[in-house]
Amino acid sequence: MKTVRLTAAQAMMRWLSVQMTEGGERFIEGVWAIFGHGNVAGVGEALQGVSATLPTWRGQNEQTMAHAAIAYAKTMKRKKAMAVSSSIGPGATNMVTAAALAHVNRLPVLLIPGDVFANRRPDPVLQQIEDFNDGVMSVTDCFRPVSRYFDRISRPEHLLTALPRAMRVMTDPADCGPVTLAFCQDVQAEAYDYPESFFEPKIWRIRRPHPDPREVAELAEAIRSAKAPVLISGGGVIYADAEAELAAFAKRHNIPYAETQAGKGANDWRDPLNFGSPGVTGSDCANALCAKADLIIGVGTRFQDFTTGSWTAFANPARKLASINLAPYDAAKHDATPIVGDAKIVIELLDKALGAHRAAEPDFASREAWFKTSDNAIAAPAGKTANALPSDAQVIGAVQRHAGPSTIVMCAAGTMPGAL
Numbered sequence: 001m002k003t004v005r006l007t008a009a010q011a012m013m014r015w016l017s018v019q020m021t022e023g024g025e026r027f028i029e030g031v032w033a034i035f036g037h038g039n040v041a042g043v044g045e046a047l048q049g050v051s052a053t054l055p056t057w058r059g060q061n062e063q064t065m066a067h068a069a070i071a072y073a074k075t076m077k078r079k080k081a082m083a084v085s086s087s088i089g090p091g092a093t094n095m096v097t098a099a100a101l102a103h104v105n106r107l108p109v110l111l112i113p114g115d116v117f118a119n120r121r122p123d124p125v126l127q128q129i130e131d132f133n134d135g136v137m138s139v140t141d142c143f144r145p146v147s148r149y150f151d152r153i154s155r156p157e158h159l160l161t162a163l164p165r166a167m168r169v170m171t172d173p174a175d176c177g178p179v180t181l182a183f184c185q186d187v188q189a190e191a192y193d194y195p196e197s198f199f200e201p202k203i204w205r206i207r208r209p210h211p212d213p214r215e216v217a218e219l220a221e222a223i224r225s226a227k228a229p230v231l232i233s234g235g236g237v238i239y240a241d242a243e244a245e246l247a248a249f250a251k252r253h254n255i256p257y258a259e260t261q262a263g264k265g266a267n268d269w270r271d272p273l274n275f276g277s278p279g280v281t282g283s284d285c286a287n288a289l290c291a292k293a294d295l296i297i298g299v300g301t302r303f304q305d306f307t308t309g310s311w312t313a314f315a316n317p318a319r320k321l322a323s324i325n326l327a328p329y330d331a332a333k334h335d336a337t338p339i340v341g342d343a344k345i346v347i348e349l350l351d352k353a354l355g356a357h358r359a360a361e362p363d364f365a366s367r368e369a370w371f372k373t374s375d376n377a378i379a380a381p382a383g384k385t386a387n388a389l390p391s392d393a394q395v396i397g398a399v400q401r402h403a404g405p406s407t408i409v410m411c412a413a414g415t416m417p418g419a420l
Contacts, residue, residue, distance in 0.1 A: 002196040002197075003196060007156075007189050009183070012163065014199050017054040022203060027170070028080075030054060030056065032059050033057070034086060034087065037087050037185075038091070038115065039185070041189055043085050063098050066102075067101070069081070073108050077239050083109075084111050087127075088114040091113070091114070092143075095113065095143075096142055099143055100146040102177060108171070108179075109179070110178075110179050113140050115138055115140050140152070143180040147177070148169045148179060160194070173240075173327075173342070208240075208342040211349065212340070219297070222320060223255070223295065224357055226359070227360060229296075230255070230290055231250060231255055232296060234260045234307075235263050236326070237266045238300075240326075241344060245343075245344050245348060245351075249351050253354055253359060254362075260306075260307045263300065263301065275289050277418075278308075281306050282309075285363075288366050290315075294318050296320070301330075302325075303333055303334055303336075321336040322339065326340065377391075379397060
């Protein structure tokens with residue numbers, strides 16, 4: 001077996017630079033970094049050596065770097081991601097909030113915080129947390145509950161197993177989320193004879209799991225029997241590239257749909273079957289639609305409380321719940337009938353199973369009334385109020401009038417997401 005002698009940090013960056021998507025691009029597009037005590041001598045030197053193939057961007061705050069990396073992954077529909085390197089101590093803990101955000105939203109990001117010396121001889125290093133009763137405790141342990149996969153690299157050869165595990169998590173659509181590889185700072189600069197084969201380019205495919213045919217048949221029968229079915233389009237529709245399929249399915253079978261916060265933007269708001277968002281941040285017409293529905297079909301959604309209005313939005317006592325999701329954990333939530341599989345594939349199979357079936361006409365009048373109300377609220381100030389401070393709705397209206405097909409709008413938390 002041929003080997004190549006590299007420091008552990010050099011091996012990590014060389015390996016990351018050849019992990020590819022099906023489209024022939026790097027899965028890890030680049031590395032955000034602020035260099036300090038815990039990553040400058042090892043990771044910093046290694047990144048300089050691969051700068052031609054794996055770019056580095058320096059930020060001003062670790063949390064904002066990690067948030068930028070998460071936003072990139074979301075924009076790329078989880079098909080690509082970024083890595084973030086930090087020093088030990090506060091530099092590392094600044095990324096915990098971002099790790100939690102990525103964990104909640106099932107978004108891939110590779111976090112590489114610096115860590116203590118594995119050999120312990122310099123203890124305590126600068127900004128080291130010392131637990132009087134635990135010799136292996138480190139500040140990076142706070143990443144454990146907010147990481148899909150956590151590992152501490154305390155030997156150079158740990159990378160041979162840790163890195164493939166990290167990529168497995170970030171490219172698995174059912175288990176996707178943040179990965180933390182806490183990198184002991186002395187190990188970063190420790191040399192090891194790695195197998196040359198370890199650095200051969202590898203393609204990582206995003207799986208599209210097929211559903212159990214029995215689950216598809218059961219849902220098709222439920223739709224045929226329902227008097228008022230409604231689809232709830234979630235973020236999984238976007239990640240599965242199923243936007244067009246969902247709209248076509250809804251049109252062919254005359255099934256109205258509502259969009260979650262994560263699913264917003266998947267389909268054209270002008271689609272007459274798109275009733276907007278349900279729940280506490282939703283529209284009157286979407287909530288009226290969901291209140292009467294006797295069959296709620298979630299597509300790529302976790303049914304969180306904003307969507308369900310803490311389960312007050314789906315008010316029909318006779319309603320049934322079905323969930324199309326590639327994560328079994330999510331598909332079975334709230335005693336839903338699960339259809340475990342890729343949203344795009346499930347919709348296509350369900351479309352064939354339903355044939356020419358069409359549901360009853362939804363209440364299009366309520367949708368038109370809602371649009372008239374919204375148009376009045378977001379209209380530009382005029383007359384006596386022309387020079388007054390605009391309302392939140394009027395600001396949103398101004399943004400909407402100037403937005404183009406590729407515009408991305410960001411907003412703060414609170415009441416603004418509902419208004420938007």
